[in-house]
Amino acid sequence: MIESIKKTAQSAVTALQNAGADKAQANVSYTITHEFNVDGGEFSLFRTLFDKSLAMTAIQGGKKGTVAQNRYDEETILASAQACLEAAASAQPDENWDFAPLSQNEDFVQGEVKPDTDKLFARCQELMAAVRARFPKIIMEQMIVSHKEIYSAKANSYGSLFSTHEGYYEVSLMFSGHEGEKASSFFGSGVITDNLDRPFLELGSLEKDLSDVEKQIETTFVEGKFEGTMVVMPGCVASLFYTILSDFAGEGGLLSGTSPWKEKLGEKVADERITISLAPLDERIVCGNRVTGEGFRAENFDVIQNGKLNAFVLGLYASNKLKLPRGKNDSFNVVMAPGDKPIEEIIASIDRGILVGRFSGGQPASNGDFSGVAKNSFLIENGKIGQALSETMISGNMADMLNKLRGISREQVADGMMVLPYLAFDGITISGK
Amino acid sequence: MIQDLLTDKKYLFATGANTELRAQRNLTRRAVLLNGDLIGNVRTEQFGVSARVYENGVYGFSSTAEYTDETVKDVLKAASENAAFLAGHAGKGKGPHKAMANGRSLTAFDLNDVEQRTYIEFIQTLDNYIAQKYPDLVSRTVVATADSMEKLLCVSNGTDGHSIIPRSYIYVMMTIMGADGKPVELYKVIGGGFGTFDRNFSKPEAYFEEIDKLYDRIRQKAEGVYPEAGSKTVIMGGILSGMLAHEAVGHTVEADLVIGGSVAGSCLNKRVGSELVTLVDFAHTALGKPTPLPVYVDDEGTAATDALLIKDGILVGYMNSRETAERFNMAPTGNARAYLFSDEPLIRMRNTAVLPGASKLEDMIASIDDGYYLTDTNNGQADTTGEFMYGVTFGYEIKKGKLGRALLDTTISGVAFDMLKTVDMVSDEMIWASSGMCGKKQPMPVGMGGPALRCRVTIGGR
Numbered sequence: 001m002i003e004s005i006k007k008t009a010q011s012a013v014t015a016l017q018n019a020g021a022d023k024a025q026a027n028v029s030y031t032i033t034h035e036f037n038v039d040g041g042e043f044s045l046f047r048t049l050f051d052k053s054l055a056m057t058a059i060q061g062g063k064k065g066t067v068a069q070n071r072y073d074e075e076t077i078l079a080s081a082q083a084c085l086e087a088a089a090s091a092q093p094d095e096n097w098d099f100a101p102l103s104q105n106e107d108f109v110q111g112e113v114k115p116d117t118d119k120l121f122a123r124c125q126e127l128m129a130a131v132r133a134r135f136p137k138i139i140m141e142q143m144i145v146s147h148k149e150i151y152s153a154k155a156n157s158y159g160s161l162f163s164t165h166e167g168y169y170e171v172s173l174m175f176s177g178h179e180g181e182k183a184s185s186f187f188g189s190g191v192i193t194d195n196l197d198r199p200f201l202e203l204g205s206l207e208k209d210l211s212d213v214e215k216q217i218e219t220t221f222v223e224g225k226f227e228g229t230m231v232v233m234p235g236c237v238a239s240l241f242y243t244i245l246s247d248f249a250g251e252g253g254l255l256s257g258t259s260p261w262k263e264k265l266g267e268k269v270a271d272e273r274i275t276i277s278l279a280p281l282d283e284r285i286v287c288g289n290r291v292t293g294e295g296f297r298a299e300n301f302d303v304i305q306n307g308k309l310n311a312f313v314l315g316l317y318a319s320n321k322l323k324l325p326r327g328k329n330d331s332f333n334v335v336m337a338p339g340d341k342p343i344e345e346i347i348a349s350i351d352r353g354i355l356v357g358r359f360s361g362g363q364p365a366s367n368g369d370f371s372g373v374a375k376n377s378f379l380i381e382n383g384k385i386g387q388a389l390s391e392t393m394i395s396g397n398m399a400d401m402l403n404k405l406r407g408i409s410r411e412q413v414a415d416g417m418m419v420l421p422y423l424a425f426d427g428i429t430i431s432g433k
Numbered sequence: 434m435i436q437d438l439l440t441d442k443k444y445l446f447a448t449g450a451n452t453e454l455r456a457q458r459n460l461t462r463r464a465v466l467l468n469g470d471l472i473g474n475v476r477t478e479q480f481g482v483s484a485r486v487y488e489n490g491v492y493g494f495s496s497t498a499e500y501t502d503e504t505v506k507d508v509l510k511a512a513s514e515n516a517a518f519l520a521g522h523a524g525k526g527k528g529p530h531k532a533m534a535n536g537r538s539l540t541a542f543d544l545n546d547v548e549q550r551t552y553i554e555f556i557q558t559l560d561n562y563i564a565q566k567y568p569d570l571v572s573r574t575v576v577a578t579a580d581s582m583e584k585l586l587c588v589s590n591g592t593d594g595h596s597i598i599p600r601s602y603i604y605v606m607m608t609i610m611g612a613d614g615k616p617v618e619l620y621k622v623i624g625g626g627f628g629t630f631d632r633n634f635s636k637p638e639a640y641f642e643e644i645d646k647l648y649d650r651i652r653q654k655a656e657g658v659y660p661e662a663g664s665k666t667v668i669m670g671g672i673l674s675g676m677l678a679h680e681a682v683g684h685t686v687e688a689d690l691v692i693g694g695s696v697a698g699s700c701l702n703k704r705v706g707s708e709l710v711t712l713v714d715f716a717h718t719a720l721g722k723p724t725p726l727p728v729y730v731d732d733e734g735t736a737a738t739d740a741l742l743i744k745d746g747i748l749v750g751y752m753n754s755r756e757t758a759e760r761f762n763m764a765p766t767g768n769a770r771a772y773l774f775s776d777e778p779l780i781r782m783r784n785t786a787v788l789p790g791a792s793k794l795e796d797m798i799a800s801i802d803d804g805y806y807l808t809d810t811n812n813g814q815a816d817t818t819g820e821f822m823y824g825v826t827f828g829y830e831i832k833k834g835k836l837g838r839a840l841l842d843t844t845i846s847g848v849a850f851d852m853l854k855t856v857d858m859v860s861d862e863m864i865w866a867s868s869g870m871c872g873k874k875q876p877m878p879v880g881m882g883g884p885a886l887r888c889r890v891t892i893g894g895r
Contacts, residue, residue: 036519040692043523046515047494049775051481064471065549069478070498083476090550091471092557121522141693141817144874174693176817181699186817225662255467256572258608258616317472360814362824362844366608367615371844371893373822391820393662393846393893431662431893 002107002151002165005030008072009155012056015081017157021058021088025099025156025295028072029053034115035146036124041132041139043124058084062093096320099156100295106162111194111287113167115147119196120169127171127200135210137217141186142174145200154295162291168194168416173206177217184216184388185375187358189235192286192416204415205235212357216376219390222354222432229353229406230394230428231346231380234413234420236356241276241334243364243398249303249311251318258366260399264309265324270402272307278327279335279419286416289331298329304402335419339408343422346407348383354394354430355380364398371395374430389432396428434541435595438505439482439587445509450516451487451529451755452589454509455732456480456500457774460544461580462630464552466560468572476549481774484512487756490525492516496775529590530755533765536592538730544581544599547630552577555630556603558637559644563605567648571616572608577601579630580878582772584732591734598726600878601630602868603640605647611655617841619651619826620811622868626725650827650839657839658830660805665892667845668797668831670808671864673823674883678712678785679871680813681821681849683881686742686750687768687780687873688757695817696850697748705748706853712743714752715784715880716767724784725867725880728767732778737767742785746853754780772875779873784880790859797858797887799834805892806831807845819849825892844893858887 005028012026030052037045054077055068065087067080124145131138148170153163171191177184191204201207232240246252248269253259261269279300280288289298294316302310312324319326339346347355354377361372374394379386402425409422439454446452458480465473482505483496493516495508556575563573579601586594602625611617623643625633634640669677685695692698706712713719716737717727728737733755740752751761757780758765769778798806809827823845830837865882 039689042525043491043519045492045494045777046519047496047777048511048515049495050497051775052498064474066475067477068475070480087474087476087549090548090553091474094470125522139694141690142874176694178694183694183696183818185820186694255470255472256574256608257468258572258618321470360816360822362822362826362842363811365616365842366618369615369842373820373844373846375816375820390818391846391848391891393844393891395893 001030002163005151006153006161006163009153010161012054012072012077013155013157015077016056016058016084019081019085021060021085023059023099023157025057027055027154027293029150029152032149033146034117034120035144036121038128038140038143040141054080056080056084058088059097060085060088062095062097063088063091064097065091096317098316098320099158100160102158102160103297105160108164108290110166111168113149113165115149115167116196120145120147123196123200130199130201131210135214137177137179137214138175138210139178140173140175144172146170154291156295160295162295164290166287168192168287169196171200175210175213177213179217182217184213187213187376190415194286205413209235213376216388218388220379220387222379222389222392222430225429225431226352227427228430229350229380229424229426231353231355231422231424233355233357234422236358237420237423238334238418239359240398245303245313247366248368248399249309250313251315253366254312254314254322255318260367261309265312267309268307269309270304270307271405273339273405273408274304274307274402275302275337276304277302277335278313278329278331278333280329280331280333282333282335282419284414284419285333288333289329292330298331301328333418336421338410338412338421341407341410343409343411346409346422346424347380347385350380350383353380354389354392355385356394368398370398391432393431394428400427401425434543435583435585437585438500438502439585442505442509443587445506446589447486447513449529453485453733454482454505454587455774456482456585458583459580459773460546462547462549462552462578464549464556464577466556466575469560469564471553474549474553479773482508483774484508485777486512486516487530488516489520490527491519491523492777493519494777531759533591533735535590536736538592538594538596538736540729541583541595541597544597545629545631547579552630555634555637559605559640562641563644570607570609574606576604577630586730586732586734588734592730592736593734594730596729598878599629600627600726600867601625601633603634605644607647607651609651609655617651617655619647619654621647626867653839654827654841657841659841660843660892662893663891664889666801666804666887666889667892668801668806669886669888670806671883671885672866673807673810674787674886675864675866675881676810676813676823677821677849678787678883679782679879679881680815681819682712682742683714683782683785684815685817685819685849686752688751688753688761689780690817691751692757693817696819697751700748700850703748704746705850706743706746707856708746709790709859710743710746710853710856711788713786713788714740714742714768714782715786719784719786725865726784726878728783731767731769732771733769735765735767735769740766740768752780752782754778770877772877776875779875781873781877782871782879786863786881787883787886789861789863789884792858792860794860794862794885797860797885798831798836800858800887801831802833804831805829805840806836815849820846821849822846845890846893847890852888852890855889856886860885
């Protein structure tokens with residue numbers, strides 16, 4: 001199969017060149033999905049999906065066009081090549097468009113490529129039974145457990161040709177706690193794994209998340225407004241970092257000129273204890289991308305290294321346009337260096353603050369101002385975690401916050417997609433009714 | 434148009450089970466100009482066939498990107514085997530869904546697939562206008578986007594259908610430097626809705642006035658203030674009340690989320706809003722006009738009808754699939770919809786709206802001594818508890834019955850079934866929006882709308 005996928009990618013590049021492209025690229029994939037669904041605590045659906053994708057990109061006279069679809073028979077490839085060149089012809093020329101130059105081509109194989117469907121179903125049943133027995137107040141609104149087997153190939157007109165054959169299991173839970181008519185907020189938790197060796201409940205933070213949500217049925221309010229410390233649980237750190245990595249260090253903020261970090265490469269932007277990496281090759285990341293969308297071999301890199309802005313997260317176009325180095329991968333596999341204190345010790349140092357499990361907020365402004373509701377969160381008072389909170393808002397500025405770090409926990413959660421610790425920031429406005 | 438390879442496979446449908454066959458094509462076309470550079474120029478198509486079989490209380494599903502007589506038979510067989518596997522391990526001892534009248538709904542038409550050049554040239558004209566007239570902008574983005582879903586459906590019981598829903602829009606985003614040296618942003622969907630791009634957009638010049646208004650508003654915003662934090666009387670404009678109808682109320686009354694533990698489970702036939710609040714998920718016609726995104730038959734073969742959710746402040750119904758309708762002893766209204774050919778139908782909203790009332794907006798503003806008029810939002814999120822949060826991107830102070838200074842970005846929050854009880858004025862005009870995607874395992878184009886509501890919410894301040 002993988003040889004056929006590689007051949008298709010090369011055929012698509014040739015078709016684009018024959019249609020007149022100066023430079024061409026094709027990404028091809030074939031994905032087989034086996035998926036079990038639980039709804040309202042009961043098994044509801046078993047799906048098997050056979051999906052294809054073909055994305056063809058042409059550059060002609062500096063003009064770029066892309067056509068994507070889910071077929072790749074010969075007729076479709078030829079028609080798509082024409083459509084792609086037509087789309088490119090309508091564009092304006094921009095010398096910054098390009099693809100990855102030829103490097104050492106390679107075929108990658110990773111993860112558990114073929115599913116053990118019976119064992120997967122048994123692990124699902126085991127998880128449902130464990131949740132019922134150990135967390136009786138939890139209603140499992142939805143559980144989606146799947147295995148994906150993916151064959152993919154990327155080829156371009158410089159002769160670059162990479163392929164990947166990979167397989168992994170994915171667990172996604174959505175649940176809430178209930179007692180009589182009282183209910184917690186809903187919470188989502190998930191993991192990716194390349195084996196079925198351990199019960200799902202032992203992976204990522206699933207067990208702790210279920211336990212926390214049971215404690216969030218009874219809530220209290222914050223009286224008034226105060227400035228305090230926000231401790232962010234590992235599962236919530238990623239949503240905070242999304243803005244930092246896309247709007248501050250990413251293409252969006254840099255191409256539009258709105259990033260507060262646009263002139264800060266190599267300068268201090270955060271507390272020196274903070275190192276944030278994008279690391280698809282980290283051994284704790286499951287089936288991380290080996291090749292970028294533009295055809296570069298993926299490498300790990302630090303965006304922030306010991307508080308300094310070490311690299312921007314740029315694709316090749318933005319890199320050429322801004323005359324700045326490109327990011328060495330295009331993943332969102334965020335890995336953050338741990339601290340040296342246990343989370344209990346950090347919390348013990350906090351007089352008044354909030355432990356945040358989920359942030360429900362508007363899109364932060366491009367300057368980093370954010371405000372929103374702290375969901376699945378607990379009050380911290382006199383160094384101890386107190387009662388769960390409802391209707392509590394938090395606000396601050398993300399760029400400022402990175403310089404007001406109180407601590408990073410020694411503990412990390414690895415869910416197959418990211419590796420993140422708890423983070424504590426001072427100077428956050430916390431307001432209630 | 435999709436060729437019918439499905440109807441003649443009905444003889445393969447198993448007796449005693451519910452079977453759906455669906456062939457579907459999704460198209461998207463998108464062009465993006467950022468500061469005059471074309472950074473997005475993409476056309477995509479996803480096409481294939483799927484089958485779903487309901488047996489013994491569980492579903493089996495299968496899909497493939499190939500659409501031939503053979504693959505239709507293949508997915509039907511695979512879906513049946515998947516249903517049998519799950520029924521064998523976790524069957525619920527149930528028979529097929531309650532029978533409904535058989536029928537056929539044909540609302541598809543030949544789609545004019547507009548050339549990419551048309552999108553690009555249109556937004557280039559708009560972008561040139563902005564660049565020349567407003568050189569003080571830090572950043573400008575102009576996006577042309579169009580998508581469509583064509584579905585051919587064949588079911589063992591219910592309504593077969595062939596439908597197409599095209600929509601197209603232009604977005605303009607502006608960034609300007611604020612008084613404190615920090616960037617201020619504002620965006621607007623200018624024109625568009627149901628229909629192909631060429632039908633919705635004829636001359637770029639017709640949108641210059643909208644662009645001028647957007648610029649005028651971002652200038653006001655750049656000089657704006659943060660609202661004072663706390664519980665306030667506000668007028669929620671139609672875009673926000675539509676968001677409220679969808680996010681904070683709509684999701685909690687989707688029957689699958691009710692089963693999953695939403696707050697609406699204990700509120701049926703109880704008061705959840707003031708007598709001025711009536712809320713409906715419309716199928717294809719609302720208040721005598723076509724809805725923004727009309728649905729005539731859903732993907733389970735249920736002929737679509739309106740779902741009355743809140744009547745005069747009382748929660749009276751949920752949105753259902755055939756399965757949940759039986760569980761709650763309600764009539765299915767055609768809310769089970771799938772996004773791609775490879776997606777199974779889920780309970781989804783269609784065109785969800787608060788109905789207009791009798792008040793005039795100017796009287797509502799005049800009635801407030803100290804509050805806010807909130808007009809624009811960039812996103813909204815809600816909990817199954819009904820607790821909601823929106824980002825507010827534009828609005829005004831109201832002081833002594835008159836509009837005051839513009840507002841900088843803020844958030845509002847509340848609990849839907851508490852907040853709706855505070856609604857004491859409802860305007861007589863409503864606004865629809867349909868450019869967004871709802872997210873719930875799968876994306877889905879949805880319409881939402883509402884009048885201006887006078888109510889109390891918690892406003893986040895800075």
